Amino acid sequence: MAVSTFWYGCNMTRHGEIIRLSQRMLEAVGVEAAPVGGPGACCGSPKESTPRIAEGMADRTMEKFAASGTPRVITWCPSCHANLDDFMGQTKEQGFDSQHLCEAIHEKRAALAPLLTQRVSARVFVDRHVGFQGRVPVNDIIPELLGMIPGVEVVDHPYRAPSYMCFGLASVPGALADVQRTTLAAMRETGADTLVTIFHSCHREMIGLERDHGIRVVNWVHLLAEGLGWPYEDEYKAWRNAEDPLAAIGPERVAAAGEVAVRKLVEPELTRPRLV
Amino acid sequence: MVAHQDWSALRAAETQRMLAACTRCGACFEACPMVAYAPEARGTDAKAAVIGVLDVLAGGPGDAASRNWISVCTRSGSCNEACPEAVNPMLMLRLAKWQAQEGGVIPKRDAAETMARVKVFARLSMTEEEQAKWL
Numbered sequence: 001m002a003v004s005t006f007w008y009g010c011n012m013t014r015h016g017e018i019i020r021l022s023q024r025m026l027e028a029v030g031v032e033a034a035p036v037g038g039p040g041a042c043c044g045s046p047k048e049s050t051p052r053i054a055e056g057m058a059d060r061t062m063e064k065f066a067a068s069g070t071p072r073v074i075t076w077c078p079s080c081h082a083n084l085d086d087f088m089g090q091t092k093e094q095g096f097d098s099q100h101l102c103e104a105i106h107e108k109r110a111a112l113a114p115l116l117t118q119r120v121s122a123r124v125f126v127d128r129h130v131g132f133q134g135r136v137p138v139n140d141i142i143p144e145l146l147g148m149i150p151g152v153e154v155v156d157h158p159y160r161a162p163s164y165m166c167f168g169l170a171s172v173p174g175a176l177a178d179v180q181r182t183t184l185a186a187m188r189e190t191g192a193d194t195l196v197t198i199f200h201s202c203h204r205e206m207i208g209l210e211r212d213h214g215i216r217v218v219n220w221v222h223l224l225a226e227g228l229g230w231p232y233e234d235e236y237k238a239w240r241n242a243e244d245p246l247a248a249i250g251p252e253r254v255a256a257a258g259e260v261a262v263r264k265l266v267e268p269e270l271t272r273p274r275l276v
Numbered sequence: 277m278v279a280h281q282d283w284s285a286l287r288a289a290e291t292q293r294m295l296a297a298c299t300r301c302g303a304c305f306e307a308c309p310m311v312a313y314a315p316e317a318r319g320t321d322a323k324a325a326v327i328g329v330l331d332v333l334a335g336g337p338g339d340a341a342s343r344n345w346i347s348v349c350t351r352s353g354s355c356n357e358a359c360p361e362a363v364n365p366m367l368m369l370r371l372a373k374w375q376a377q378e379g380g381v382i383p384k385r386d387a388a389e390t391m392a393r394v395k396v397f398a399r400l401s402m403t404e405e406e407q408a409k410w411l
Contacts, residue, residue, distance in 0.1 A: 008410075010394045016401030019410065038398060038411035039363070039391040049377045049384035055283040082351075086367065090286055092277045131353040131366075162309035163350030171385070172313045172348045235401060249400065257399035265393040266400070 005070040006101070008037040009077030012048060012200050017232045022076070028115055029108035030227070033074055043083035055091075058083060062092040073098045078132040078164050078199060085135065087136055092267045100136040106145060111114070116227040119151040121217070124223070125192035126154060126185065131164030138198055142220045146196060148228035155190040159183070168218075169200035176205060177275035184276070186211055187230050196220050208238040208274050245270035283337050291333055294371075297363045301399055304365035305345065307358035314379040316344035332381060343382050361380050 006026065010266040017037050019035050041061045044054030065073060073096050084098055105112060109263045124146055129141040143154045161179045163169045169176040183206075187195060194216045197203040203219050210217045217237070218226075223234050235249075242248035245268060254262050280286035289343055302322025311317050317325060320341040328342025337348075355365035378381040398407055 009338075010391070013394050013398035014401060016398075016406065035406075035410045040411055041395055046387050048374065049387060050379070051283055051287075051374050053363075060284075084281075087283055087286065092283050093278060129352075131351045134353055134356065162352045162354070166354065168350030172310065172350065175310070175313050175348075175350070205349045253400060257396055261392070262400070265389060265396050269393070271283075 002069070002071045003035040004031060004072040004104075005065060005068065006033040006035045006074050007041065007065075007076065007080060008035055009075075009080045009148070009200070010042045011204075012076060013038055014204065014236045015200055015234075017234065018200070018219060018221050020260055021221050021230065021232055024230065025105060025221070025224060025228070026074070026088045026101075029105060029111040031074075031104055033104075034070075036064070036068075042090065045079040045083055056150060058088045059092060062088050063273065064095070070096050074104045075100050078104065078135075079167075082132070082135065082164075086264055090109075100118055100138065102138055102141045102145065105138060105224075108133045109145065109148065112145075112146055116149050116224070118149075118227050118229040120149050120152070120223065120226045122194040122223070122233045123190075124152055124154045124194045124196050125157065125183070125187045125191045126189060126220070127161065127195055129161040129163055129198070129202070129208060130158070131167055132137070132199075133160075142196075142198055145178075146220060146223055149223060152223065153175075155192050156214075157186045157190050159186045161202075165199040165201045166205040170201075170205060180276045182229040184209065186216075187215060194218065194223075196223055199221070202210075203235070203264070205239075207240055209233075210237065211241040212274065213252070213276075219229055239270050242270075282345055287374070290367065290371060294368050295330060295334060295362055297361050298326065298330060298365075298368070299361055300330070301360065302326050303358040303360060304355035304363075304368075307352055307354045308349075309346070310348045310350055311345060314341075314344040314348045317341040317348075320345075329369060329372050332341050332376050333368060335375060335379065338376070340371075343376065344383075345369070346376060347382050349373065 042057045044058035048054040070244050126143050133139050147154050197219050207217045239245045300323050304321040305325045325341050328338040332338035349369040353366050359365050377384045
């Protein structure tokens with residue numbers, strides 16, 4: 001059987017457990033998919049301030065997909081997904097079809113349902129955004145999948161954050177803080193105890209709320225894994241909410257990853273100020 | 277058969293299409309939830325803001341309001357829903373941002389360390405075997 005590609009993007013390297021769980025979940029519903037991502041399989045989005053460089057990165061990724069002979073690319077990142085539609089597939093031969101991870105799992109939900117045997121008591125508020133919903137109805141599909149987990153109640157609320165994911169909001173003064181405040185207010189209004197993020201950049205920005213606001217923050221893949229009874233550890237969340245992130249990572253792992261690089265590139269991100 | 281030879285050709289074709297299709301009605305600006313975060317664009321005439329964006333898209337400097345609006349775009353897509361001509365204002369603002377950054381009209385995002393950071397996190401969150409297979 002031809003193996004699909006699970007294109008997790010570049011910034012997902014922060015969340016190895018989500019990549020592992022996604023691959024395992026796809027396999028459990030009958031989809032064999034090989035994870036691919038990082039700088040060598042980039043859509044170019046992080047470098048689009050210089051489109052020539054972004055284009056070069058995206059072209060190399062398309063060539064990589066073509067060389068692999070993959071029949072299907074299953075996306076995670078909304079930036080990658082949109083760039084594939086809008087630029088990469090418009091300028092390079094695309095010998096594969098594509099869909100988002102939530103679509104791939106949703107179309108196999110009949111196979112997923114009997115596997116969701118573990119009760120997870122949670123009243124869930126989904127961190128819905130506008131922007132990507134027009135391409136993939138994530139705001140409908142993901143709550144439906146979460147609602148299949150025994151014990152999970154997904155609350156309904158009209159609030160939608162004004163961006164395709166939190167990444168863009170973080171660079172606009174005041175915007176991300178407003179979204180976090182509004183999200184917390186909506187959770188209080190609905191009595192939700194768990195905030196479920198859809199995208200990685202939202203997860204990165206929202207997990208800090210867990211420490212000070214009496215809520216739990218998980219990604220939708222995490223919650224499905226709990227319903228499946230699969231253990232995992234959200235290490236990025238543990239590091240972000242630790243008093244001393246480098247101590248939480250541990251000196252051996254810091255040394256193995258390169259202490260200078262960790263102190264320069266990782267520590268500032270994990271210790272950045274909390275907005276609310 | 278691909279639709280465009282490369283990104284430059286795609287951008288040129290889309291720019292021409294947008295300049296021709298847009299009626300400068302201002303509906304996209306009025307629908308944008310991010311104008312509230314653009315102090316130089318707030319209160320600006322919607323039609324003038326769109327005219328400024330189209331000027332940037334065509335290689336001009338635009339005005340302060342349009343540049344500020346372009347810089348706060350988060351791709352909410354609210355503009356696309358409001359546009360009566362299916363111009364795709366979300367893509368219009370994105371291409372205008374690229375044009376403005378290339379021309380020095382608005383500053384580029386500093387992404388110099390992005391990929392280095394991606395690699396360090398990979399070393400922290402993935403096993404060596406996973407790094408070899410997945411990166």
